[in-house]
Amino acid sequence: MTDTSGTRPAEGEVRTPRQSRLHRLMRYVPLLAPVLLWAVPCWVLLHAGQHWPLPVTLAGTALFALGLVGMPLAMVRGHGRRQQDRAAIVGDTLLGTSWVLFTWSVLLGVLLRLALAVADVGAGQDRARIVTWAVLGVTAVLLTWGYAEARRVPRVRRLDVGLPRLGAGLDGLRVVLVTDTHYGPLDRARWSARVCETVNSLEADLVCHTGDIADGTAERRRAQAAPLGTVRATHARVYVTGNHEYYSEAQGWVDLMDELGWQPLRNRHVLLERGGDTLVVAGVDDVTAESSGLAGHRAHLAGALTGADPALPVLLLAHQPAFVDRAAAAGVDLQLSGHTHGGQIWPFHHLVRLDQPALAGLSRHGARTLLYTSRGTGFWGPPFRVFAPSEITLLVLRSPQSATSP
Structure with a gap:
C-alpha cells in the first residue's frame, strides 16, 4: 500500500444560514416526543373504552x-x-420500549379496532380490550426478538459489485x-471478539470501518474496541470517523485505531495495488x-x-450516505457508508429517509457513482433491532469482464 496525504486548511468561513421556522420548531421535539411516546400508549391501552377496574387503571x-419521568432522567x-452506564442502559431500554409500544398502539389502536368493528366482533369494551392485549403481545414479542437480534x-451479507x-x-x-459498532454502556467485549473472528x-x-466505533471515549471503551486489533487483511485495514466520535474525543479514537493497526483515512488516500492494477482507497472525516x-x-x-x-x-469511505452527492460530483466509483442502521427499530426508517439519500444496500448516484449503505454491525442506544438486522458486509469487486452492474 502506498500512503498519500492531502489534508488542506479550511477555505474561509462558512456563513451560518438563517434557521427556518421548521428548524426552530424542531427544538421542541425533545420535549414533545417523550410525552407522545408514553401518553399515546397509556390512552390506547387503559383509557380508550376498556373500563378496567379502577386499581388496574390507576396502577x-x-x-x-x-x-x-424516568426515561429522560435516565x-x-x-x-x-x-x-453513568447503568442509567444509560435504563434510559436506552425505556426509549426502545416506548417506541415499539407507541408504534403498535397507534397501528393496532386504529387498524385492529376498525377491523373488529367491520367484522362486528364484540361490543365496544370487548374490542378495546382485544386491542390492549394485542398491543401488549406484539410489543413483548418484538422486544424479545429485537433484543436477540441486536446482541x-x-x-x-455478500454481494458482487461491478466497477x-x-x-x-x-x-x-x-x-x-464493518461500521457503527457503537461499543457502549452494555459491555460487548466478547461480542466484539466474535465479530472480529467472523471478519x-x-x-x-x-477491511473498512466507516465510523461510530463507540459511545464514550477511547479510554473508557478500550476493552470493547481492543479486538479490532486482531482483524486481518491481505492489504490494509482502514477507518474513518463517524459523527459519534465527535461526541466523545474523536482524536482519541483516531489515535487508538492507529495503535490497533488500522490506518485512519483522515482526508487522505492509500493505493491498493494487485495484479498490475491500482485502486485508490480514500476516506474523509x-x-x-x-x-x-x-x-x-x-x-x-x-x-x-x-x-x-x-x-x-476510487473507493471512498464516508460515514454518512449524504456525502454521496459530493462523491458523485468528484467521480468516485464506490462509496461505503453506514450511519443509518437501516432504521434499527421499524418504522424509524421513514425518519432516516428524510435525512439520508439511502437507507441500506447498493444504490446508484449520477453516471458513475455507486453507494453501499450498511445497516451497521452494532446498535445505537436501545438494545433492539426490529426489522433492521445488523450486518457484516463482504463486497467482491468485479471488473467489466465479469461484473453485472446493479
Whole structure:
C-alpha cells in the first residue's frame, strides 16, 4: 500500500444560514416526543373504552407516568456529563420500549379496532380490550426478538459489485465492511471478539470501518474496541470517523485505531495495488467534524484525492450516505457508508429517509457513482433491532469482464 496525504486548511468561513421556522420548531421535539411516546400508549391501552377496574387503571397510569419521568432522567444521567452506564442502559431500554409500544398502539389502536368493528366482533369494551392485549403481545414479542437480534453476531451479507473502471488485476478483490459498532454502556467485549473472528474468516483483502466505533471515549471503551486489533487483511485495514466520535474525543479514537493497526483515512488516500492494477482507497472525516471545533477535523474530499491519478478507480469511505452527492460530483466509483442502521427499530426508517439519500444496500448516484449503505454491525442506544438486522458486509469487486452492474 502506498500512503498519500492531502489534508488542506479550511477555505474561509462558512456563513451560518438563517434557521427556518421548521428548524426552530424542531427544538421542541425533545420535549414533545417523550410525552407522545408514553401518553399515546397509556390512552390506547387503559383509557380508550376498556373500563378496567379502577386499581388496574390507576396502577397502569402510574406505570406510564413513571416511564415518562424516568426515561429522560435516565438518559440525561447516562448520556450527559455524568456518563453513568447503568442509567444509560435504563434510559436506552425505556426509549426502545416506548417506541415499539407507541408504534403498535397507534397501528393496532386504529387498524385492529376498525377491523373488529367491520367484522362486528364484540361490543365496544370487548374490542378495546382485544386491542390492549394485542398491543401488549406484539410489543413483548418484538422486544424479545429485537433484543436477540441486536446482541447476536451479525450475519454476513455478500454481494458482487461491478466497477467499470476496475482493472482486471483487481477483479475479485474482497472488501469487508464493518461500521457503527457503537461499543457502549452494555459491555460487548466478547461480542466484539466474535465479530472480529467472523471478519477474519472472510479472508479479506481490505477491511473498512466507516465510523461510530463507540459511545464514550477511547479510554473508557478500550476493552470493547481492543479486538479490532486482531482483524486481518491481505492489504490494509482502514477507518474513518463517524459523527459519534465527535461526541466523545474523536482524536482519541483516531489515535487508538492507529495503535490497533488500522490506518485512519483522515482526508487522505492509500493505493491498493494487485495484479498490475491500482485502486485508490480514500476516506474523509464525518461531515459533523468541522462543527466539532477540533483543529484539522473536517470532511475534505479534494484533499483526500490530492495526488491521485484521476484515471484510477476510487473507493471512498464516508460515514454518512449524504456525502454521496459530493462523491458523485468528484467521480468516485464506490462509496461505503453506514450511519443509518437501516432504521434499527421499524418504522424509524421513514425518519432516516428524510435525512439520508439511502437507507441500506447498493444504490446508484449520477453516471458513475455507486453507494453501499450498511445497516451497521452494532446498535445505537436501545438494545433492539426490529426489522433492521445488523450486518457484516463482504463486497467482491468485479471488473467489466465479469461484473453485472446493479
